Amino acid sequence: MSSFSHKIDEWMKEAEARPASAITIVKLIARRLRELTERNEELLSENIALQNGTRVEEYQKRISHLEYQLDLLKRRFGADESLLAELPVNPAETSSLSLLAYNIYGRILRIEVEADARSLGRIADETLATGEQPRLLAIPSNEEVLLLFTSGRVSTCAVADIATMEVGSAWSWEQAALPDEPRAGEMLACIAPLTHLPLSEFFLQVSRRGCVKKTMTSMAQSILGNHYLGKSTLQKSDQPFDVTLCQKKDLFAVVTIEGHLLGLDVDALPYSAEERIRLTATDYVIGSFVPRSDQSMLFVTQTGKVIQRDSANLELSKSGLAKGQALIPPARLGQGVRFIGAASVQEQDRIVALDATGSLNVHLAEALTGAGSIEAGGLILSIGVIPAEVQR
Amino acid sequence: MSIKVGIDFGTSNSGVAVYDGQYVKLLPVDPKNVLPEVIKTVLYITRDYRTSIGQEAVENYYRDNVNRHRHYVKQWAGEIDVYGADMHYVRDVFVYVDELKPGRLLQYLKTALRKESYTGTQVFERYFTVGDLAKTYLSLLKQRAEDILREPIHSVTLGRPVKFSESPEQDRKAQEILRQAAHEAGFHEVDFELEPIAAALDYEQSIPKPQNVVIFDFGGGTLDIAVMRLGDPRKREVYASGGVDIAGSDFDRTIIEKRMLPHFGLGQVKHHPEILEMIQAIPDWMALPELGTPINKNILEKAIQAGTAPIQVRSLQGLIYNDLAFTFYNRVEAGKIALSKDGATIVSLEDKDIALWELYTRHQFETDIQHYLVDVEKVLLDTIAKSGLDPAEIDAVVKTGGSSNIPLFTEMLGRIFGTEKVRESNSFTSVVAGLAIKAYTVG
Numbered sequence: 001m002s003s004f005s006h007k008i009d010e011w012m013k014e015a016e017a018r019p020a021s022a023i024t025i026v027k028l029i030a031r032r033l034r035e036l037t038e039r040n041e042e043l044l045s046e047n048i049a050l051q052n053g054t055r056v057e058e059y060q061k062r063i064s065h066l067e068y069q070l071d072l073l074k075r076r077f078g079a080d081e082s083l084l085a086e087l088p089v090n091p092a093e094t095s096s097l098s099l100l101a102y103n104i105y106g107r108i109l110r111i112e113v114e115a116d117a118r119s120l121g122r123i124a125d126e127t128l129a130t131g132e133q134p135r136l137l138a139i140p141s142n143e144e145v146l147l148l149f150t151s152g153r154v155s156t157c158a159v160a161d162i163a164t165m166e167v168g169s170a171w172s173w174e175q176a177a178l179p180d181e182p183r184a185g186e187m188l189a190c191i192a193p194l195t196h197l198p199l200s201e202f203f204l205q206v207s208r209r210g211c212v213k214k215t216m217t218s219m220a221q222s223i224l225g226n227h228y229l230g231k232s233t234l235q236k237s238d239q240p241f242d243v244t245l246c247q248k249k250d251l252f253a254v255v256t257i258e259g260h261l262l263g264l265d266v267d268a269l270p271y272s273a274e275e276r277i278r279l280t281a282t283d284y285v286i287g288s289f290v291p292r293s294d295q296s297m298l299f300v301t302q303t304g305k306v307i308q309r310d311s312a313n314l315e316l317s318k319s320g321l322a323k324g325q326a327l328i329p330p331a332r333l334g335q336g337v338r339f340i341g342a343a344s345v346q347e348q349d350r351i352v353a354l355d356a357t358g359s360l361n362v363h364l365a366e367a368l369t370g371a372g373s374i375e376a377g378g379l380i381l382s383i384g385v386i387p388a389e390v391q392r
Numbered sequence: 393m394s395i396k397v398g399i400d401f402g403t404s405n406s407g408v409a410v411y412d413g414q415y416v417k418l419l420p421v422d423p424k425n426v427l428p429e430v431i432k433t434v435l436y437i438t439r440d441y442r443t444s445i446g447q448e449a450v451e452n453y454y455r456d457n458v459n460r461h462r463h464y465v466k467q468w469a470g471e472i473d474v475y476g477a478d479m480h481y482v483r484d485v486f487v488y489v490d491e492l493k494p495g496r497l498l499q500y501l502k503t504a505l506r507k508e509s510y511t512g513t514q515v516f517e518r519y520f521t522v523g524d525l526a527k528t529y530l531s532l533l534k535q536r537a538e539d540i541l542r543e544p545i546h547s548v549t550l551g552r553p554v555k556f557s558e559s560p561e562q563d564r565k566a567q568e569i570l571r572q573a574a575h576e577a578g579f580h581e582v583d584f585e586l587e588p589i590a591a592a593l594d595y596e597q598s599i600p601k602p603q604n605v606v607i608f609d610f611g612g613g614t615l616d617i618a619v620m621r622l623g624d625p626r627k628r629e630v631y632a633s634g635g636v637d638i639a640g641s642d643f644d645r646t647i648i649e650k651r652m653l654p655h656f657g658l659g660q661v662k663h664h665p666e667i668l669e670m671i672q673a674i675p676d677w678m679a680l681p682e683l684g685t686p687i688n689k690n691i692l693e694k695a696i697q698a699g700t701a702p703i704q705v706r707s708l709q710g711l712i713y714n715d716l717a718f719t720f721y722n723r724v725e726a727g728k729i730a731l732s733k734d735g736a737t738i739v740s741l742e743d744k745d746i747a748l749w750e751l752y753t754r755h756q757f758e759t760d761i762q763h764y765l766v767d768v769e770k771v772l773l774d775t776i777a778k779s780g781l782d783p784a785e786i787d788a789v790v791k792t793g794g795s796s797n798i799p800l801f802t803e804m805l806g807r808i809f810g811t812e813k814v815r816e817s818n819s820f821t822s823v824v825a826g827l828a829i830k831a832y833t834v835g
Contacts, residue, residue, distance in 0.1 A: 003654070007751075014735055014753035021735025021753065028738055028751055 061218070068221040069198035072144065098159050099352055099384065100137045100145070101360065104187040107176035110162040112141065113352075113362070113386065117167065123358040124170040133340070135190065136352055136360075136384025143195045147179070148205075150239045151186040152231040155179075156194060156224060170358075189240040200245035204266060205232035206254055208241045208284045210277030214269045217245070232273045242288045253314055255287035255299060255342035259328025263291075263314040278323050287342030298351070298365065299327060299342045300383050304374040311344065341383035348388035354381045362386070396547035396834075397537060398827025400587070401530070401570070403502045403613025404640060404794065405820055406433045408537045409828035416594070416825040421536045422446040430820045431536075433502065433612075435529045437515050438495035445532045449497060450718075456494035457715040464488040464686050488685045497718060500641065501525050503613050505566040506556045526573035534577055547581035548574060549831035551590050551823055554616040554635040583834055587611075588618035589630060590826030591792040595817060596622045597829075603787035604631075606776070608805060609823065610768075611793035612640040617772055619779035619786075625833075634775035638764050640795045644724050647752070648675045650760045652724065652739070655748045656711065657704035664700065666691050670708060680717040689713065710745030719743075731757050732797040758800045769804055789814045792822045 015022035049055040101109040101123065111120050123134070139145065139159055147155045157179040165171045182188055202214040203223075213232040215223070223229050231240050246252065252264045254277060262277045269276075277285075291297055291311040299307040307327060315325055328337055345351070347366040354360050356378030365385075368374055397419075400407045407430055408419045420428035424447035436449035444452050469487045473480065496515050504510050504522045512521035520528075538545050556566035567584060574582040588607035595605065602623030609616040615636050621629040653671055654660070661667050670688060673679050692709045696702045711720060720741050730737035731754045741748040758765075776783055789809050791802065805814045818825075 003659075010756050010759075011736070011751065011753055014755035017755055018735045024734055024736045025751065025753070028736060032738075032749060032751075 065218050065221055066198075068224075072194070072197060096141045097386065098139055098141045098162075098164070099360070099386070100139065100159070100162070100191060101134050101354065102137070102176075102188060102191055103134045103173060104132045104182075104189075105173070106147075106178055106180060106182045106188040107173045108162055108179065108191070109171055109173075109176045110159065110164050111167055111360070112164050113138065114167070118362050119168070120352070120360040120362065121165065121168050122170045122360065123354070124172050125358060132187075133381045134354060136354060136382050137191050137193070138352065138384050138386040139193050140195075143193055146192045146194045146243065148189045148192065148229060148240055148243050149182055149186045150189050150231070151183070152229060152240065153183070153186065153227055154223065154229045155227055187239075190242045192243045192245070194245075196245050201248050202246055202266065203229060204244045204246050204252060204269070205229070205240060205273075206242050206244075206252075206285055206288045207231070207233045207238045207273070209233070209235060209238040210254065210256070210262075210275055210279050210285055211238060211273045212252075212254070212264065212269055212276050213273040214246075214266065214271060216271075230273075234273055234275060241285050244288060244290060246290050250290045251314060251316065253287075253289055253291050253297065253342075253344070254285055254324070255339060256283045256324070257286045257338045257340070258283040258333060259299075259326060259337075259339055260324035261297070261299075261309075261314070261327055261342075262322060262324035263316045265316055266290075275321060276317065278321050286339055289342065289344045291344045295344045295346050296369075297342065298345045298369065299339050300351075300353070300374065300380055301328075301337050302340045302379045302381075303337070304353075304376050304380050305337070306368045306372055306374060308369045340380055343383065343385045345385055346388055350386040350388075352384040352386060354383070355379065356381060395541055395543050395545055396549070396581075396831040397545055398549045398551070398585075398590070398824055398829070398831045399530070399533065400551045400590070400824035400827055401502060401526070402433055402551075402611055402823070403500055404433060404611065405430045406529075406533065407431065407821055407824035408533060409821070409824045410541065411825075411828040411832040413832060416828050418821050418824065419537050419540050421533060421540070422448075424448060424451070427820065429824075431533065433499070433529065435498045435501060435525060435532075436495055437498070437520075437528075439493070439516055441516075441518070443528055443532060445529055453495065453497040453718065457497075461492055462490045462684065462713070463492045465491050488687070490684065498525060500613065501529055503641070505569055506562070506613075506637070508557070508559070508562050523569045523573045523576075526570055527576040530574055530579075531577035534579065546579060547831065548579045548583075549827045549834060550574060550582060550584050551587040551827050552584045553614045554586055554588065554618070554633045555614075585827055585830045586616065586618065586630075586633060587823050588616045588633065588792075589620065590824075590830060591790060591817065591822045592618065592620050592622055593826035593829045594822040595788075595790045595815070596625070596628075599623050599788075602627065604781055604785055606772075606786050606789045606809070607792065608772070608789055608796055608801075609792050610639060610796040610798075610801060612795070613637075614639050615768060615771065615795075617775045619775060619781060631779035631781060632775050634771050634778065636767060636771045638767055639793075640725070640728070642764065643728055643757075643761055643795065643798075644721065645675045646760050646764075647724050647728060647739070647757070651750055651752060651756070652720075652748070655704060655750070656708040657701045660701035660704055661695070664691075664695060667695055667700075667705065667708070670712065674708075674711070674717075680712060681715060684712045684715075707746045707748065710743060711741075714743060714745070716741065716743055716746070727752055728757065729794070729797075732799060754799065761798075761800065765800055765804060768801065769808075772804075772808070783808050786813060790817050790822075791815065792817045794820065 011025050097113045099111045099113050141159050144156055144158050162177045197217055197220055200217050204214045206212050211232055211234050246266050248267050250266045252266050254262045291314055293311055295311055297309045297311055345365045349365040351363045351365050351368055352360055353374050353376060355376035359377055374380060397408050397410050408421050410417050418429035422428055422431035431446040434449045436444045436452050466486045467489045469485045472483045472485055474483055512519055534545055552567060556563045571582050588609040591609050592607045605620050605622045607618040615638050618633045619631040656671050658671050670683050673683055692705055695705050723739055723741055727737045727739040736753045739750045739752055786809050789805050
């Protein structure tokens with residue numbers, strides 16, 4: 001205390017020597033006082049939370065959440081508690097890789113992909129080119145996936161529980177598994193990997209009309225228990241498009257059919273659905289992903305043209321409602337060029353492309369970006385990415 | 393066709409300039425800096441020996457080091473022969489090395505030239521002599537200048553203080569190390585000019601008739617004084633020169649010693665010689681990261697658990713283990729610079745485990761550095777006396793270097809020579825501009 005009094009005496013001497021300094025000193029002390037007052041209020045509210053048990057409840061919830069995540073991990077590794085200590089260091093290495101091709105009716109075709117496979121087989125379906133296009137997801141066979149329906153309902157399903165199709169043959173949707181049949185009036189919006197849930201902070205949803213919403217994964221137990229995540233839409237005509245697990249510090253890219261790319265800072269995104277991309281009446285979202293700094297962004301048109309952009313080129317949207325970067329020149333847009341898929345890829349990743357003939361072919365990302373196009377028997381309908389680290 | 397440049401290899405900041413006979417062009421060698429013509433004299437060397445200088449070095453250092461993980465491994469360093477009356481045994485010596493350390497940031501490269509006891513430093517597997525460090529910095533600086541000029545540079549006029557050292561032998565050795573480093577950096581022709589004289593050449597361009605001028609070059613590492621006759625380049629004469637090893641870095645150290653150490657436990661930690669040693673090492677920011685060993689962490693943890701000034705010791709731990717020494721030094725320096733303009737400033741450092749806040753006034757600063765004022769005034773008056781001139785015969789006093797802006801020294805100059813004679817010059821670029829002019833006339 002005496003040293004502090006000494007300091008005050010020294011400040012006073014400065015004020016006496018240079019009266020103008022007195023104003024500066026008072027301003028600096030006032031600013032500090034305000035900071036300390038704010039901090040004091042934070043500590044007081046923390047104290048109240050500790051005293052009335054709110055904080056205890058919060059920690060209990062967090063513990064429950066962690067227990068749930070542990071359960072998920074146990075299910076993934078197929079181990080009980082006594083076996084957890086003996087788990088192999090990298091069990092993913094022993095797992096095979098599955099490609100899920102799914103449609104809006106909840107039908108899922110699971111194909112086990114070999115490391116050197118080039119052609120996987122064919123979906124024999126006449127409505128392929130006319131109806132809602134199927135989507136593709138590559139995922140290790142021992143993982144769990146989240147099914148999001150257009151009503152906002154969610155359910156989980158182990159990949160291993162979905163029957164596999166024979167590689168190289170022709171399959172029909174009637175043969176496909178139906179792990180959770182859509183209820184009346186709803187459709188399957190997307191399937192998302194769930195394994196990284198314990199390491200993620202948010203579920204990030206995006207709708208066809210560019211509404212985004214994030215939900216804390218600490219609520220996962222309640223969400224999955226109640227089978228409801230929400231639609232993340234504002235208009236009746238809008239539908240959920242995708243859900244991604246991400247971290248607070250991540251960036252998020254949204255791509256539309258008419259070639260607009262919008263970069264968003266996850267930390268700045270709202271917890272309630274908000275329209276973030278200004279779309280024309282004919283435009284809608286066809287891709288969303290978390291770009292990584294060591295990867296590049298890949299965009300594919302319906303004719304198989306491949307456009308590559310460095311992740312560093314993603315411009316973050318500064319306004320609440322933005323148009324995004326236009327990647328398709330107006331002339332090409334007028335000629336009917338449209339994006340059908342987009343993803344964040346590394347050179348060694350493999351891309352699975354589904355074309356209008358129903359064929360599923362695998363291409364090395366490096367080769368695609370080098371050639372600038374995907375060779376296919378017809379128009380490209382959908383793409384999926386097999387990450388290099390999962391292949392290994 | 394090769395071009396000749398002037399390089400001010402300063403203790404804190406450096407610069408490159410070129411003169412075409414009419415105009416001096418200061419090269420923007422550090423586009424990331426607030427003043428692109430001024431580049432910090434810092435060198436960052438990564439584990440795989442990639443090097444960077446200036447603001448880029450600082451940014452790389454921050455990116456790689458702050459709040460990073462550490463992993464110490466015990467490494468055999470050598471052995472010690474122990475002799476007793478009737479016995480002799482050999483003992484192995486081990487050191488703890490942080491195997492995740494990504495790189496080293498080296499500052500005060502010029503000060504290293506002046507120290508007889510300092511010959512170099514170990515950077516991971518390789519030993520860098522003082523000359524190697526200077527060479528690395530100068531070659532990167534040369535490369536940047538060549539990129540701007542789009543021409544090869546083979547000749548340079550380097551600035552040097554009036555005295556690198558009080559010892560003539562060490563002074564000569566320091567200049568030779570710098571000359572050799574410049575040669576190895578790719579300069580075929582290297583000559584030197586005293587920094588205060590270089591500063592005078594810049595001033596000379598602005599005066600219409602000959603004058604007796606005192607150049608008061610007070611930078612980051614040394615104070616250099618020159619008493620000269622200027623105005624007619626053919627009759628330019630140096631009456632006397634002098635200098636002393638007092639400058640900006642000494643003031644920073646004084647502020648830390650007198651005002652900051654209590655925040656890290658000085659005065660409250662007693663009977664813990666190891667902790668006191670760590671506290672006393674704070675002013676030496678280059679030594680501080682070396683203290684981050686597991687043994688020291690254990691000592692600090694135990695003291696915190698035992699309730700020995702826990703907040704202050706936790707701050708000390710944060711400063712050492714979160715690699716905040718460089719940030720802390722910059723904050724102190726920024727506070728000092730602010731006091732050249734304002735009567736009071738805040739020196740603060742907020743990070744994990746640290747909440748340092750200190751209101752520091754000019755009065756406190758002037759009290760803290762009062763003993764330096766006495767030394768500086770003595771050197772100044774001695775140099776004037778050596779020149780055979782009386783202070784009244786001095787027509788102008790040209791201040792240059794960041795520390796010359798400290799009001800206490802400006803007032804001193806005004807008191808001795810008269811305030812109307814004290815001239816401001818560009819604190820950071822007048823020396824390099826003069827060196828460029830010298831390079832042109834010699835070349």
